[in-house]
Amino acid sequence: IAAVINGQLIAEEIRSRIASEVRRMEEFIGKVPGLAVIVVGQRRDSQTYVRNKIIACEEVGIMSKVTKLPDDCTEDEILTALSGFNVDPSVHGILVQLPLPRHLDVGRISDVLSLEKDVDGFHPLNIGNLAMRGREPLFIPCTPKGCIELLIRSGIEIMGKKAVVIGRSNIVGLPASLLLQRHHATVSAVHVFTKNPEHITHDADIVIAAAGVPNLVRGNWLKPGAVVVDVGTNPIEDPSCEHGYRLIGDVCYDEAVRVASAITPVPGGVGPMTIAMLLSNTLDAAKRAYNFT
Ligand code: NAD
Numbered sequence: 001i002a003a004v005i006n007g008q009l010i011a012e013e014i015r016s017r018i019a020s021e022v023r024r025m026e027e028f029i030g031k032v033p034g035l036a037v038i039v040v041g042q043r044r045d046s047q048t049y050v051r052n053k054i055i056a057c058e059e060v061g062i063m064s065k066v067t068k069l070p071d072d073c074t075e076d077e078i079l080t081a082l083s084g085f086n087v088d089p090s091v092h093g094i095l096v097q098l099p100l101p102r103h104l105d106v107g108r109i110s111d112v113l114s115l116e117k118d119v120d121g122f123h124p125l126n127i128g129n130l131a132m133r134g135r136e137p138l139f140i141p142c143t144p145k146g147c148i149e150l151l152i153r154s155g156i157e158i159m160g161k162k163a164v165v166i167g168r169s170n171i172v173g174l175p176a177s178l179l180l181q182r183h184h185a186t187v188s189a190v191h192v193f194t195k196n197p198e199h200i201t202h203d204a205d206i207v208i209a210a211a212g213v214p215n216l217v218r219g220n221w222l223k224p225g226a227v228v229v230d231v232g233t234n235p236i237e238d239p240s241c242e243h244g245y246r247l248i249g250d251v252c253y254d255e256a257v258r259v260a261s262a263i264t265p266v267p268g269g270v271g272p273m274t275i276a277m278l279l280s281n282t283l284d285a286a287k288r289a290y291n292f293t
Contacts, residue, residue, distance in 0.1 A: 002260040005154050011272035015060055018279050022061040025292055033286030034063040036085040039097040041071035046097050056275045062282055071101055079112055086114040092289050093119030093282035119281040130178045139281050144176035146273025147208055147229045156227050158183040164201050166190045167210035172231055176208050209250035219255025228256055228263040231270045
């Protein structure tokens with residue numbers, strides 16, 4: 001039976017360290033980090049994510065600002081909000097909550113985002129620097145960074161291991177693959193066109209699942225003793241739950257837990273780490289802006 005990696009607990013430790021760093025910053029230079037969030041439209045999941053991020057900021061003493069724009073807003077309206085935050089000295093991190101409505105070009109928007117404030121790590125230069133050896137990105141995308149942090153803090157070695165990342169999105173799968181390579185794993189990227197993905201995962205010491213497909217990874221996809229990080233957060237209907245649905249991962253937990261040596265649950269695994277990494281990136285951005293160590 002696998003050890004359960006408690007993301008909630010690890011995230012709490014990280015958040016309390018961030019809170020004390022924020023207090024130290026305020027004491028020494030009279031400033032606190034600031035995060036600005038732009039959210040477009042009424043998607044319920046986006047509203048919830050943003051609310052959770054704002055609450056998390058408050059808890060550690062990070063100042064936050066939210067700009068809400070309507071579903072049918074123009075690209076110029078977003079770019080205007082973004083440019084305002086780019087030059088606002090009280091804002092050190094800017095986050096555009098994804099996904100955006102289809103008529104908006106995420107590429108153009110992340111091009112305009114100030115590199116120094118790109119706490120989600122989506123700016124092409126940050127991704128490019130993540131990919132290149134000998135270069136350092138200013139920020140690493142929060143969810144993949146949270147996955148690696150879970151492995152490291154659970155004492156799981158990455159160097160020399162075979163890792164498989166399922167999914168290659170710009171915000172999770174691709175940077176997760178790049179980050180594992182930085183930690184000297186041998187990485188395979190499985191995606192929707194991959195034939196026999198179960199053969200590839202069966203070879204892996206570490207599996208990061210980020211496909212957005214409920215229960216995709218079955219127990220027999222895994223090598224005995226593999227470490228499994230489940231990024232998937234898929235809502236499924238469940239009338240017995242408070243909101244009529246609950247979240248499940250991309251990994252069939254009940255099967256995987258019998259085969260793996262360690263596994264992250266959903267919820268309570270990667271999710272809380274994503275928020276902790278956002279706070280950590282925002283703190284780093286503010287420290288850099290004020291030259292505070
Ligand atoms: P996405 O839809 O942008 O990308 C999905 C990727 O999975 C694609 O690269 C696709 O090729 C691949 N894929 C899809 N179906 C597949 C299949 N059957 N077999 C193999 N590969 C397949 O999704 P995303 O934004 O990367 O998010 C992935 C999942 O992670 C979602 O469930 C999302 O809700 C979740 N997520 C969780 C957090 C968190 O903090 N816990 C953060 C971001 C995303």
